[in-house]
Amino acid sequence: MRRVGASRELTEWVLRAARGEEPAFSELYRRSRPLVARLLAGFAPLDADEVEDVIQETYVRAFKALPRLKEPAAFEAWLLSIARNRARTRLERKSQARRLDEEISDPQPESTPLLPEALQLERDMAVVRQLIDELPEGEEKKTVHLFYVEGQLSAREIAEKLGVGKSAVTMRLERFRARIKQELLRRVLAGRWE
Amino acid sequence: MRHLDAEALRALSAGEREEVAYFREHLARPCEECMDFLARTPGPGLLDGQVDELLLHLAPPREEPRLDEVGLARIRRALRGRAASPWRKVAATVALAAGLAGLVLLTQSQLRSPRQEVAWDGVKGDGLKGVGRLSLELSVVAHGPGEALRRLDPGAAASEADVLVLRYHATEAGEALLFQQRGNASPELLGRFPLQAGTHELEGPQGLVGVSLEGESGPLTLWLVGFPSGQVPTPDEVREALTRGHLEEREQLSIERFDLRVHNRQNPRPR
Numbered sequence: 271m272r273r274v275g276a277s278r279e280l281t282e283w284v285l286r287a288a289r290g291e292e293p294a295f296s297e298l299y300r301r302s303r304p305l306v307a308r309l310l311a312g313f314a315p316l317d318a319d320e321v322e323d324v325i326q327e328t329y330v331r332a333f334k335a336l337p338r339l340k341e342p343a344a345f346e347a348w349l350l351s352i353a354r355n356r357a358r359t360r361l362e363r364k365s366q367a368r369r370l371d372e373e374i375s376d377p378q379p380e381s382t383p384l385l386p387e388a389l390q391l392e393r394d395m396a397v398v399r400q401l402i403d404e405l406p407e408g409e410e411k412k413t414v415h416l417f418y419v420e421g422q423l424s425a426r427e428i429a430e431k432l433g434v435g436k437s438a439v440t441m442r443l444e445r446f447r448a449r450i451k452q453e454l455l456r457r458v459l460a461g462r463w464e
Numbered sequence: 465m466r467h468l469d470a471e472a473l474r475a476l477s478a479g480e481r482e483e484v485a486y487f488r489e490h491l492a493r494p495c496e497e498c499m500d501f502l503a504r505t506p507g508p509g510l511l512d513g514q515v516d517e518l519l520l521h522l523a524p525p526r527e528e529p530r531l532d533e534v535g536l537a538r539i540r541r542a543l544r545g546r547a548a549s550p551w552r553k554v555a556a557t558v559a560l561a562a563g564l565a566g567l568v569l570l571t572q573s574q575l576r577s578p579r580q581e582v583a584w585d586g587v588k589g590d591g592l593k594g595v596g597r598l599s600l601e602l603s604v605v606a607h608g609p610g611e612a613l614r615r616l617d618p619g620a621a622a623s624e625a626d627v628l629v630l631r632y633h634a635t636e637a638g639e640a641l642l643f644q645q646r647g648n649a650s651p652e653l654l655g656r657f658p659l660q661a662g663t664h665e666l667e668g669p670q671g672l673v674g675v676s677l678e679g680e681s682g683p684l685t686l687w688l689v690g691f692p693s694g695q696v697p698t699p700d701e702v703r704e705a706l707t708r709g710h711l712e713e714r715e716q717l718s719i720e721r722f723d724l725r726v727h728n729r730q731n732p733r734p735r
Contacts, residue, residue, distance in 0.1 A: 299539065300531040308520050322535070329539045347513030350520075354512055377510055394518050421523020448503035449494060451515045455502070456491035458511075459476065459484050 277343070284342040287333075295333055302346060306353045312417060312443050313357045314425035314436035315364065324360055328353040331376060338379040352376045394457075398450055405446075409434070413442040466490070467497040470505070477508050533699045537653035599635040600659070600690035602720035604628050607674075616724060624728040628675040630666040632720070634659045634690060641702055642666070643687040644675065651687055651706050653699045659690055680726040690718040 280301055287294035306328060310321045332349050339345060355374040362374075402419065405411040409432065416428050417439075425443060429436040466472065468487065475483040491498060506512055604616045606626040613629070616622060630642070638659045643651035654675065657668050666673045666688070675686065689702050695716045697705075702717070 296531060296536060299536050300529055303532055303535065304526065304529045305517075305520055308523075309516055322538075325535060326538050326542060330542045333539065333543060344510055344513075347510045347517050349513070350516040351506070351510055351513035354516060355506055358506075374506055377507065377513070395522065398518055398522065418519050418522045421520075421526075444503055445499070447515060447519065448499040450519060451502045451511065452491050452494065452499050454511065454515055454518070455476075456488060459488040459491070 277346075280345060281343045284336070284339065284345040288337050288339065288342065290337075298345070299329060302349055305346065306349060308421065309350055309353050310357055311424035311426075312440060313361065314429060314440045315361055316357060320360060324353065324356045327356050331356075335379045340379060348377060348379065394454070397453065397457075401449065401453065402446075410442045410446065413439055414446045417443055418446075467495060468501045473505070473508055533653060534655050537655075537699070541652055598638045598659075598690050598692045598716070598718050600640070600688065600718035600720050601633040602686075602688050602722055603631045604686070604722050604724075605631065616722075619723050619725070622677055622724050622726050624677045624680055624726055626677050628677065628686070630673060630675070630686070630688065631663065632659065632666055632688060632690075633663045634661055636661045636692065638690050638692045639696060640666070640688050640690040641699055642673070642675075643689070643703065643706060645685040645687065645706070646680070647683050651685075651703050653703070656699075677726050681728050682726060684724055684726050686722045686724075688720040688722075690720070691716055 280298070283294050283297045283301070287298055303325065306325055307321070310316060310324055313321075316324065328349065331352055336345075339348060341348075355376050359374045402411070402414055405414065412432065413428055416423055416431070417425065423431065425439040426436050429439045432439070466486070467490075472483060472487065476487060605613045606616050606622050606628055607613050608623055608626045616628070622628070632640070640657050640659050642654045642657060644654050645651040655668055655673065657666055657673065677684070687706055689706070691697060697717065705717070706719075
């Protein structure tokens with residue numbers, strides 16, 4: 271689980287990078303890369319080369335736009351949004367669902383987070399854990415537990431372990447994630463937007 | 465019953481009270497249609513990132529991450545407008561492996577050529593060797609479009625359409641950092657690779673390594689810096705050493721330099 275102190279340190283490095291301090295970019299990369307790589311490990315159809323390319327593209331975009339990031343504390347969420355969009359664009363181009371000159375646009379660095387950072391983190395995590403507990407026993411719950419709670423195996427490795435297709439694992443993870451997204455949106459509507 | 469769509473999301477983002485009230489109630493229970501829409505649609509705002517952040521932090525933290533120097537070097541390179549991607553270059557040259565088989569003898573004989581072996585004295589030059597336990601030698605072959613592999617001599621001309629394949633001889637297993645240096649610019653890290661004892665092509669985790677010269681022009685130097693496993697210097701230390709020649713305390717390093725000149729349409733090869 272994320273430490274609030276670690277989050278504050280990350281924000282400090284974001285501020286230093288935004289001031290153009292070169293070592294801060296290295297530090298941001300060192301600290302955040304494992305999370306970006308973990309996100310991409312959920313996209314089973316991407317091979318190792320493609321994952322590396324998406325990581326590179328994500329950081330190039332993020333570092334270029336970093337000085338315009340309005341909420342330094344939202345760096346991680348912003349970075350993960352970019353990584354997700356880059357991965358989805360890559361996958362859709364791979365399946366020819368999207369033209370080469372089309373791409374999913376990244377959130378603007380001026381965007382502000384919908385959920386208050388840190389303040390509700392513990393509560394949000396408790397909600398997510400509860401939603402996982404409430405999933406009916408079966409393959410989806412097993413997949414979610416292996417990927418998000420244990421956090422060791424990639425979607426490809428989970429597919430191998432469970433003896434299912436890799437796309438099936440990604441679909442299960444995406445379905446659960448959509449459930450969490452719906453819940454967080456509802457919580458935003460119940461609070462901040464009213 | 466209404467479900468989330470682009471218009472509803474816009475209204476919610478604008479804080480329209482009726483929409484907020486309706487969807488607050490509607491989303492209180494799982495809705496397949498709304499979930500499907502949310503899964504397909506990025507945003508609003510940073511919500512996707514916040515969802516992922518929350519989910520990915522559920523797992524226990526791993527040990528303090530090490531800096532992925534190679535990945536960072538790729539990003540720095542791309543930020544400087546050099547979009548070339550070393551791992552893509554690797555993939556592009558895997559197909560050369562079969563063709564290389566015929567070249568092994570040629571390059572081996574080149575490796576055995578009487579090049580002067582001297583200890584690193586801090587001055588750059590061809591054939592510099594480390595005095596550590598691992599000794600390294602390097603030869604380079606080029607592959608252009610539609611042509612056979614050809615061995616390059618140090619200082620040779622190459623085309624920007626060429627892909628270079630590196631062949632090394634190491635006296636023992638270890639690791640190596642590969643740098644590329646344009647003119648007098650600072651050396652750029654291209655990758656970190658395992659070394660095997662004997663004569664081999666340089667390989668990375670994805671297979672045979674090839675260095676694409678696409679987009680290059682003018683003098684270019686490749687540096688292959690070998691070191692025994694377990695005595696890993698940081699790329700910054702090595703880069704600093706290559707730049708300033710301060711390697712007196714780095715005797716375990718073995719340094720191979722290969723110079724070439726890259727020609728392109730703007731900078732054609734002299735006839």
